[in-house]
Amino acid sequence: MDMKKILNIILISCLSLLFVGCKDDEPQKPSIFIDDTSENAITADFDKWLVETYTKRYNVDFQYKLVDSNTDESYNLSPTDYERSKELAHVINYLWFDVYSKVVYDDFLKLYGPRIIMLVGSYAVNASNHTITLGTAEGGIKVTLYGMNELKMNDINMLNEFIFETMHHEFSHILHQTKVYPKEFEQLTPGSYSPTGWQNRTDKEARQMGFVGAYASSQPRED
Structure with a gap:
């Protein structure tokens, strides 16, 4: 058997393994990417x-x-x-x-x-x-x-x-x-909001300042 035939056999074998591998890799669960709205769709x-x-x-x-x-x-x-x-x-x-x-x-x-x-x-x-x-x-x-x-x-x-x-x-x-909501709400705790530092406060600390939690102290719209 010449070298060309050997290379062809090896190539065919590799392609066969590739197709098997691809088949095994097919998702078993319903796809959350494909918007299949047919009556037979899993979803x-x-x-x-x-x-x-x-x-x-x-x-x-x-x-x-x-x-x-x-x-x-x-x-x-x-x-x-x-x-x-x-x-x-x-x-x-x-x-x-x-x-x-x-x-x-x-x-x-x-x-x-x-x-x-x-x-x-x-x-x-x-x-x-x-x-x-x-x-x-x-x-x-x-x-x-x-x-x-x-x-x-x-x-x-x-x-x-x-x-x-x-x-x-x-x-x-x-x-x-x-x-x-009324704009007056923003004046209840005007000096305590911290858009960039709220994450460094605990909820307990924020409540002592008049907020329901740390994130609420970031800005009025989150309060």
Whole structure:
């Protein structure tokens, strides 16, 4: 057998192994990147539930399939796990939307709530001041919740700090962008706000200064 035939055999063998390897690497879980809306999609039942629960009832687009163009590109972000997305969609509906519907009235969140809720699996890390962003509110319509893959669903303290408090905090930003709070509020503790040093305060220290927590002492809109 000449050298050319040997090289061809080796090349074919390598390509065969490559294809096998690629096949083995195919994801076994539903993709959170591909927006497959067909009836046979693995995510179809969940997507239908989101439409019925959020879109039709509250006019909200609940986004869990990460789209780069919808995120802050200054952060290196990853999507929320599919099963975690399902858990959180139920939790957020039960502890946020259902609560407001019962305590206020059905159309309250249609009028003043977010139009978009987006889940992000990873934290938004701020390297400049060594902090993480748990959530953002944009343009009076969009709430983004970060670090969803890092949550421990059986840890109530973590859930309170990283999801429950955050979602209500971000909703307050959405509300304030349509219903402005009195400007006199900013004069209650005018000399104590620290936009760049709040992270060096403990919650106890911040409360002694008149704030509900350290982050609230960063600026009036966060108070």
